[in-house]
Amino acid sequence: MQDKVVVITGAASGMGLGFAKALAAEGAAIVVADLNAEAADTAARSIVAEGQRALGVQANVAVREDVQRVVQAAVAEFGRIDVWFNNAGFNKPMQFLDVTEDNWRSIMEVNALGVLIGTQEAAKQFIAQGGGGKIINTTSMAGREGFPAFAPYSASKAAVISLTQSAAKALAPHDVTVNAFAPGVVDTPLWVKLDGDLLEIGESTQAGQAMNEFSAGIIRGRTAQVGDIVGTALYLASSDSDYLTAQVIMIDGGMVLV
Numbered sequence: 187m188q189d190k191v192v193v194i195t196g197a198a199s200g201m202g203l204g205f206a207k208a209l210a211a212e213g214a215a216i217v218v219a220d221l222n223a224e225a226a227d228t229a230a231r232s233i234v235a236e237g238q239r240a241l242g243v244q245a246n247v248a249v250r251e252d253v254q255r256v257v258q259a260a261v262a263e264f265g266r267i268d269v270w271f272n273n274a275g276f277n278k279p280m281q282f283l284d285v286t287e288d289n290w291r292s293i294m295e296v297n298a299l300g301v302l303i304g305t306q307e308a309a310k311q312f313i314a315q316g317g318g319g320k321i322i323n324t325t326s327m328a329g330r331e332g333f334p335a336f337a338p339y340s341a342s343k344a345a346v347i348s349l350t351q352s353a354a355k356a357l358a359p360h361d362v363t364v365n366a367f368a369p370g371v372v373d374t375p376l377w378v379k380l381d382g383d384l385l386e387i388g389e390s391t392q393a394g395q396a397m398n399e400f401s402a403g404i405i406r407g408r409t410a411q412v413g414d415i416v417g418t419a420l421y422l423a424s425s426d427s428d429y430l431t432a433q434v435i436m437i438d439g440g441m442v443l444v
Contacts (some may be wrong), residue, residue: 189190189211191264195247196274198225204412205419210238217260219245237297247274247300253307270308273324274302279383290338297342305353322422323350323366327442335389346349354432367418370438371400372410389404405440
Protein backbone atom coordinates (compact mmCIF):
# COMPACT_ATOMS: atom_id res chain seq x y z
CA MET A 187 0.00 0.00 0.00
CA GLN A 188 3.03 2.27 -0.08
CA ASP A 189 2.03 5.71 -1.44
CA LYS A 190 -1.48 4.58 -2.37
CA VAL A 191 -4.26 7.06 -1.60
CA VAL A 192 -7.21 5.53 0.22
CA VAL A 193 -10.55 7.19 1.01
CA ILE A 194 -12.63 5.57 3.77
CA THR A 195 -16.12 6.80 4.58
CA GLY A 196 -17.35 6.43 8.15
CA ALA A 197 -13.71 6.21 9.23
CA ALA A 198 -13.76 8.28 12.41
CA SER A 199 -14.52 5.26 14.60
CA GLY A 200 -15.08 1.50 14.63
CA MET A 201 -14.03 -0.62 11.69
CA GLY A 202 -13.38 2.37 9.46
CA LEU A 203 -10.84 3.80 11.89
CA GLY A 204 -9.23 0.38 12.23
CA PHE A 205 -8.86 0.16 8.47
CA ALA A 206 -7.48 3.70 8.28
CA LYS A 207 -4.78 3.04 10.85
CA ALA A 208 -3.78 -0.32 9.39
CA LEU A 209 -3.55 1.01 5.84
CA ALA A 210 -1.61 4.08 6.98
CA ALA A 211 0.85 1.79 8.74
CA GLU A 212 1.36 0.04 5.40
CA GLY A 213 2.33 3.35 3.78
CA ALA A 214 -0.98 4.59 2.38
CA ALA A 215 -2.21 8.18 2.57
CA ILE A 216 -5.65 8.17 4.18
CA VAL A 217 -8.68 10.41 3.72
CA VAL A 218 -10.97 10.02 6.72
CA ALA A 219 -14.47 10.98 5.59
CA ASP A 220 -17.16 11.10 8.25
CA LEU A 221 -20.44 12.83 9.04
CA ASN A 222 -18.86 14.10 12.27
CA ALA A 223 -16.33 16.74 11.21
CA GLU A 224 -14.60 16.94 14.59
CA ALA A 225 -14.24 13.16 14.83
CA ALA A 226 -12.88 12.96 11.28
CA ASP A 227 -10.26 15.59 12.09
CA THR A 228 -9.33 13.87 15.36
CA ALA A 229 -8.93 10.51 13.62
CA ALA A 230 -6.77 12.03 10.89
CA ARG A 231 -4.59 13.83 13.44
CA SER A 232 -4.07 10.57 15.35
CA ILE A 233 -2.68 9.01 12.16
CA VAL A 234 -0.47 12.00 11.43
CA ALA A 235 0.85 11.80 14.99
CA GLU A 236 2.21 8.35 14.11
CA GLY A 237 4.25 9.87 11.28
CA GLN A 238 1.82 8.91 8.53
CA ARG A 239 -0.31 10.91 6.12
CA ALA A 240 -4.01 11.59 6.64
CA LEU A 241 -6.71 14.17 6.02
CA GLY A 242 -10.10 14.52 7.70
CA VAL A 243 -13.11 15.62 5.65
CA GLN A 244 -16.73 16.06 6.76
CA ALA A 245 -19.29 14.44 4.47
CA ASN A 246 -22.79 13.02 4.36
CA VAL A 247 -22.41 10.09 1.97
CA ALA A 248 -26.03 10.43 0.83
CA VAL A 249 -25.35 13.95 -0.51
CA ARG A 250 -23.55 13.91 -3.84
CA GLU A 251 -22.04 17.37 -3.39
CA ASP A 252 -20.44 16.23 -0.13
CA VAL A 253 -18.95 13.15 -1.78
CA GLN A 254 -17.64 15.23 -4.66
CA ARG A 255 -16.01 17.51 -2.10
CA VAL A 256 -14.26 14.48 -0.55
CA VAL A 257 -12.90 13.53 -3.99
CA GLN A 258 -11.70 17.07 -4.60
CA ALA A 259 -10.04 17.30 -1.16
CA ALA A 260 -8.28 13.96 -1.64
CA VAL A 261 -6.93 14.93 -5.05
CA ALA A 262 -5.90 18.40 -3.88
CA GLU A 263 -4.00 16.96 -0.90
CA PHE A 264 -2.54 13.75 -2.31
CA GLY A 265 -2.82 14.04 -6.11
CA ARG A 266 -5.05 11.07 -6.87
CA ILE A 267 -7.23 8.29 -5.39
CA ASP A 268 -6.37 4.60 -5.65
CA VAL A 269 -8.84 2.91 -3.30
CA TRP A 270 -12.31 3.92 -2.11
CA PHE A 271 -14.05 2.26 0.86
CA ASN A 272 -17.83 2.72 1.01
CA ASN A 273 -17.86 1.94 4.72
CA ALA A 274 -20.30 4.44 6.26
CA GLY A 275 -23.56 2.98 7.46
CA PHE A 276 -25.99 2.81 10.36
CA ASN A 277 -28.91 0.87 11.73
CA LYS A 278 -31.96 1.84 13.76
CA PRO A 279 -33.83 -1.33 14.77
CA MET A 280 -37.61 -1.40 14.79
CA GLN A 281 -40.07 -4.27 15.08
CA PHE A 282 -41.13 -5.29 11.57
CA LEU A 283 -44.72 -4.06 11.90
CA ASP A 284 -43.51 -0.76 13.35
CA VAL A 285 -41.07 0.15 10.55
CA THR A 286 -41.90 3.62 9.28
CA GLU A 287 -41.25 5.29 5.96
CA ASP A 288 -38.78 7.64 7.66
CA ASN A 289 -36.89 4.72 9.21
CA TRP A 290 -36.74 2.94 5.83
CA ARG A 291 -35.64 6.01 3.90
CA SER A 292 -32.99 7.15 6.38
CA ILE A 293 -31.28 3.74 6.44
CA MET A 294 -31.56 3.23 2.69
CA GLU A 295 -30.19 6.71 1.95
CA VAL A 296 -26.97 6.14 3.87
CA ASN A 297 -26.41 2.42 3.41
CA ALA A 298 -27.54 1.96 -0.19
CA LEU A 299 -27.72 5.36 -1.91
CA GLY A 300 -24.46 6.34 -0.22
CA VAL A 301 -22.74 3.32 -1.78
CA LEU A 302 -24.14 4.18 -5.21
CA ILE A 303 -22.98 7.80 -5.01
CA GLY A 304 -19.58 6.90 -3.56
CA THR A 305 -18.99 4.28 -6.24
CA GLN A 306 -19.99 6.65 -9.03
CA GLU A 307 -17.86 9.55 -7.86
CA ALA A 308 -14.83 7.36 -7.10
CA ALA A 309 -15.13 5.71 -10.51
CA LYS A 310 -15.31 9.07 -12.27
CA GLN A 311 -12.04 10.05 -10.59
CA PHE A 312 -10.41 6.71 -11.45
CA ILE A 313 -11.38 7.14 -15.10
CA ALA A 314 -10.13 10.75 -15.14
CA GLN A 315 -6.78 9.47 -13.85
CA GLY A 316 -6.54 7.03 -16.76
CA GLY A 317 -8.32 4.03 -15.28
CA GLY A 318 -7.57 1.51 -12.60
CA GLY A 319 -8.71 1.54 -9.00
CA LYS A 320 -10.44 -0.41 -6.28
CA ILE A 321 -13.83 0.09 -4.68
CA ILE A 322 -14.56 -1.85 -1.47
CA ASN A 323 -18.02 -1.95 0.07
CA THR A 324 -19.02 -2.81 3.61
CA THR A 325 -22.08 -5.03 3.54
CA SER A 326 -23.15 -7.37 6.36
CA MET A 327 -24.28 -10.86 7.23
CA ALA A 328 -27.69 -9.14 7.33
CA GLY A 329 -27.42 -8.72 3.57
CA ARG A 330 -27.49 -12.51 3.27
CA GLU A 331 -30.13 -13.24 5.91
CA GLY A 332 -32.99 -10.99 6.97
CA PHE A 333 -33.57 -10.27 10.65
CA PRO A 334 -37.02 -9.28 11.96
CA ALA A 335 -35.89 -6.18 13.87
CA PHE A 336 -33.47 -5.13 11.10
CA ALA A 337 -35.70 -5.23 8.01
CA PRO A 338 -34.56 -1.92 6.40
CA TYR A 339 -30.93 -2.58 7.37
CA SER A 340 -31.00 -6.10 5.94
CA ALA A 341 -32.58 -4.80 2.74
CA SER A 342 -30.01 -2.01 2.47
CA LYS A 343 -27.10 -4.42 2.87
CA ALA A 344 -28.61 -6.79 0.29
CA ALA A 345 -28.71 -3.75 -1.99
CA VAL A 346 -24.98 -3.22 -1.37
CA ILE A 347 -24.31 -6.76 -2.58
CA SER A 348 -26.27 -6.13 -5.78
CA LEU A 349 -24.58 -2.75 -6.30
CA THR A 350 -21.19 -4.44 -5.89
CA GLN A 351 -21.99 -6.89 -8.66
CA SER A 352 -23.53 -4.28 -10.98
CA ALA A 353 -20.65 -1.85 -10.52
CA ALA A 354 -18.03 -4.56 -11.03
CA LYS A 355 -19.55 -5.40 -14.40
CA ALA A 356 -19.97 -1.77 -15.41
CA LEU A 357 -16.47 -0.66 -14.40
CA ALA A 358 -14.42 -3.66 -15.55
CA PRO A 359 -13.59 -1.99 -18.90
CA HIS A 360 -11.90 0.79 -16.90
CA ASP A 361 -9.76 -1.67 -14.90
CA VAL A 362 -11.72 -0.88 -11.73
CA THR A 363 -12.52 -3.76 -9.39
CA VAL A 364 -15.46 -3.69 -6.99
CA ASN A 365 -15.72 -6.09 -4.05
CA ALA A 366 -17.41 -6.25 -0.67
CA PHE A 367 -16.94 -7.88 2.70
CA ALA A 368 -19.70 -8.91 5.08
CA PRO A 369 -18.93 -8.77 8.82
CA GLY A 370 -21.10 -10.38 11.45
CA VAL A 371 -21.15 -9.29 15.09
CA VAL A 372 -18.19 -6.95 15.57
CA ASP A 373 -17.38 -5.37 18.93
CA THR A 374 -17.59 -1.71 17.88
CA PRO A 375 -19.50 1.37 19.09
CA LEU A 376 -22.16 0.61 16.44
CA TRP A 377 -22.91 -2.76 18.02
CA VAL A 378 -22.93 -1.30 21.52
CA LYS A 379 -25.55 1.21 20.37
CA LEU A 380 -27.45 -1.53 18.56
CA ASP A 381 -27.57 -3.58 21.75
CA GLY A 382 -29.13 -0.61 23.53
CA ASP A 383 -31.62 -0.03 20.72
CA LEU A 384 -32.75 -3.67 20.82
CA LEU A 385 -33.23 -3.39 24.58
CA GLU A 386 -35.35 -0.29 24.02
CA ILE A 387 -37.74 -2.00 21.58
CA GLY A 388 -38.14 -5.10 23.73
CA GLU A 389 -35.97 -7.50 21.72
CA SER A 390 -33.88 -8.11 24.83
CA THR A 391 -34.34 -7.68 28.56
CA GLN A 392 -30.86 -6.66 29.70
CA ALA A 393 -27.74 -4.99 28.36
CA GLY A 394 -25.50 -7.34 26.40
CA GLN A 395 -28.21 -9.94 25.84
CA ALA A 396 -28.74 -9.14 22.16
CA MET A 397 -25.05 -9.38 21.31
CA ASN A 398 -24.75 -12.62 23.26
CA GLU A 399 -27.76 -14.16 21.52
CA PHE A 400 -26.51 -13.16 18.07
CA SER A 401 -23.08 -14.53 18.96
CA ALA A 402 -24.49 -17.90 20.00
CA GLY A 403 -24.61 -19.03 16.36
CA ILE A 404 -21.01 -18.14 15.53
CA ILE A 405 -18.97 -21.24 14.70
CA ARG A 406 -15.76 -19.56 15.87
CA GLY A 407 -17.37 -19.18 19.28
CA ARG A 408 -16.90 -15.46 19.84
CA THR A 409 -17.73 -12.04 18.46
CA ALA A 410 -15.27 -10.36 16.10
CA GLN A 411 -12.84 -7.64 17.05
CA VAL A 412 -11.93 -4.96 14.51
CA GLY A 413 -8.55 -6.64 14.13
CA ASP A 414 -10.30 -9.75 12.81
CA ILE A 415 -11.66 -7.73 9.87
CA VAL A 416 -8.59 -5.62 9.08
CA GLY A 417 -6.68 -8.35 7.24
CA THR A 418 -9.44 -8.77 4.67
CA ALA A 419 -9.63 -5.01 4.17
CA LEU A 420 -5.87 -4.89 3.55
CA TYR A 421 -6.13 -7.75 1.07
CA LEU A 422 -8.96 -6.12 -0.87
CA ALA A 423 -7.12 -2.78 -0.97
CA SER A 424 -3.80 -4.26 -2.11
CA SER A 425 -2.52 -5.59 -5.43
CA ASP A 426 -2.90 -9.13 -4.02
CA SER A 427 -6.61 -8.96 -4.94
CA ASP A 428 -6.20 -7.53 -8.45
CA TYR A 429 -7.97 -10.49 -10.11
CA LEU A 430 -10.87 -10.47 -7.66
CA THR A 431 -14.03 -8.56 -8.56
CA ALA A 432 -17.82 -8.71 -7.95
CA GLN A 433 -17.28 -10.84 -4.82
CA VAL A 434 -18.58 -10.68 -1.26
CA ILE A 435 -16.27 -12.09 1.40
CA MET A 436 -18.11 -13.25 4.52
CA ILE A 437 -16.20 -12.48 7.75
CA ASP A 438 -18.74 -13.51 10.36
CA GLY A 439 -17.00 -16.41 12.09
CA GLY A 440 -19.29 -18.85 10.28
CA MET A 441 -22.57 -17.43 11.54
CA VAL A 442 -24.36 -17.30 8.16
CA LEU A 443 -23.51 -20.07 5.71
CA VAL A 444 -24.13 -19.25 2.04
